Amino acid sequence: MRNIRLTIEYDGTKYNGWQRLGNTENTIQHKLENVLSLMSGENIEVIGSGRTDAGVHALGQVANFHTRSPMTTREILDYCNHYLPQDIVVKKAAEVEERFHARYNAVSKKYMYRIWNSHIPTAFYRKYSYHVPEPLSIEKMRKGTAYLVGKHDFQAFSSVKSKKKSTEREIYSIEILKERERIDILFHGNGFLHNMVRIMTGTLLEIGLGKRKAEEIPLILEGKIREKAGVTAPAQGLFLYEVYY
Template identity: 50%
Template sequence: MNYKILVQYDGTRYEGWQRQERTESTIQGKIEAVLSKMCGEEVQIQGAGRTDAGVHAKEQVANVHLKEQVDPQEVKQYLNRYLPEDIAVSEVREVPERFHSRLNATGKIYVYRIATGEVKKVFERRYIYDFGEKPDMELMCRAAEILTGTHDFKSFCANRRMKKSTVRTIYSIDLKEKEGEIVITYTGNGFLHHMIRILTGTLLEVGMKKRSLSSVAELLEVRDREKAGFTAPAKGLTLEKVLYSPLQKESETL
């Protein structure tokens, strides 16, 4: 049977989503260890995508094939009983055998939070980048418009040896400002290594007038990581949702 699992986690103390041989501190590794204990044999899960060390998720999606049919509610309860307190499963349900959390995904929604006030957000310090300055929102919005659409985002990819295509489509970059904070929501069909964090750093440089709007357009042409902005810290980034239809809204269930 194939089971779809919705996972939320605080990524602060983990080395990212993907299982690694050198460490047990990964989200995938923790979930697989619990499922393997439940089933009495090694179990491997598939995630919709990798989140880097320190990045959080409100709704990561995974799927797992189990040899025997199990009540999804029992799987959910077992996982939540034995997973660490900073990882939780919000839903488990049976899905068609051919469902694959990564291959069937058509997009993702990420949110990046930036604190702009003079006073640090002490109780949210794990989930927000304490920038401490107030950039020009209008300039940032104009830069975001340039970056929206289908482009080669090689300038925004941390993997300089990337051999696969670096062309991606960003459906929208939505910037909202509230008291002492800027929230940037990125919706796209996929994102490269550190892409959102580099995009965020670039937008902030524009907002602080350290980079011109014309230079943003040039980044899409030069395809050179060295020319783009700084990489914003991981802790400000959260995977909000994995999409399984290009037109799916953030509020819709998967």
């Protein structure tokens, strides 16, 4: 069996996320599986690097699937982009060794959270950013990121109350880039709990608005209580940016 690795970009606006339990119809994984099964005549199962929630976008989601199809990777890429909905794009298709697994082999991930920081909203980025009309202090937000980087128990920054699994994760870096009205926060880490990026962003935004202090973060981490952290920033600002192997 051949093993094909795909790099995928999608506008998540219309979808119930990458994968969904129960009614899976309106998911990105399902759309891909449909097209690839039609292409190969096989019952293709696509393995993603991880889920993205409803409304979340991706610039570099990675997935793999096994097939007996003799098509070249270029033909597979072209077939996908011809038959997939226009809001899902396969950017790369490459043949990889049989044991490559998009989820198990992922060693780290980078997410981007995009903020539109202006009194004036945006017609073009309205579905691809979170509009924050009040002035934000990037300096204060950067102070906050310094407390988040490193190995911590991120229980307080997760929406799932898992008692069995470890909630320890390591964040390698958090970069804040500002270009006019646009603020991009890039989070690179070895893994992220459910809603973790959106809750970290919500907390950093409250710091940037002066509603709370960067120095509170160590206490929030220690306390491990979700309610002590900031709000969950909305899905439409979040992008799965890159998956590292």
